[in-house]
Amino acid sequence: MYRSHTSDSGLVSCVLRLVSLLSCVAVLVGCADVDPITKPPSPEVADISALLRDRWKQGYETEDLELYMSSFWKDGYFYWSDMATDDNVDDDVIFDSWEEERDSAINVFKNYRNIELEISEPPEVKILNEDKTRARVRNHYKIQFYVPEGTSLPGGYEAYYAEGDNIFIFEFRDNGDGQEEWRITRWQQKEYSKEEIEATWN
Numbered sequence: 001m002y003r004s005h006t007s008d009s010g011l012v013s014c015v016l017r018l019v020s021l022l023s024c025v026a027v028l029v030g031c032a033d034v035d036p037i038t039k040p041p042s043p044e045v046a047d048i049s050a051l052l053r054d055r056w057k058q059g060y061e062t063e064d065l066e067l068y069m070s071s072f073w074k075d076g077y078f079y080w081s082d083m084a085t086d087d088n089v090d091d092d093v094i095f096d097s098w099e100e101e102r103d104s105a106i107n108v109f110k111n112y113r114n115i116e117l118e119i120s121e122p123p124e125v126k127i128l129n130e131d132k133t134r135a136r137v138r139n140h141y142k143i144q145f146y147v148p149e150g151t152s153l154p155g156g157y158e159a160y161y162a163e164g165d166n167i168f169i170f171e172f173r174d175n176g177d178g179q180e181e182w183r184i185t186r187w188q189q190k191e192y193s194k195e196e197i198e199a200t201w202n
């Protein structure tokens, strides 16, 4: 009897523990459901998000060439835009040099008096390897380029508008100053067509 009694008691205790454990889980899940926003982003997401905001976007908007170019790794840089025609690859712009990205930025900064760039935040970040040194990053952008005063674009417009999605590959590398950081190594731009932009207005 004694033995049996002990065994029953053990079972009861076990069940109670299980119930107690399940309650804890329920509380934890409950908390996560109520307030998911307070979960801080991982260091990778925070760093990548900061680079896009404080160097890539701010450098372009303030036409600060060095700041803008510090968003990119020089070695192995690759750029590809579908030029707003994703059904036709003949007009795509593709290059694999950091210098060409720089020349393109110099050209834009020379020809437009003001640039306004809006990006979706935070970007979607997917870490691609176990070492956490490579990530695929997506965001949405809206950009407006204003021509200098007294000039206009064909049709009399004072600004050029573009919108679309960016798909970046970021890598975590040594920046040459003994510090490792995330920067863009590959940038694919899927630009919206005029029809796609107009569809977002409705």
Ligand SMILES: [Ca+2]
Pocket (backbone or CB within 6 Å): 081, 082, 083, 084, 085, 086, 087, 088, 089, 090, 091, 092
């Ligand atoms: Ca195209």
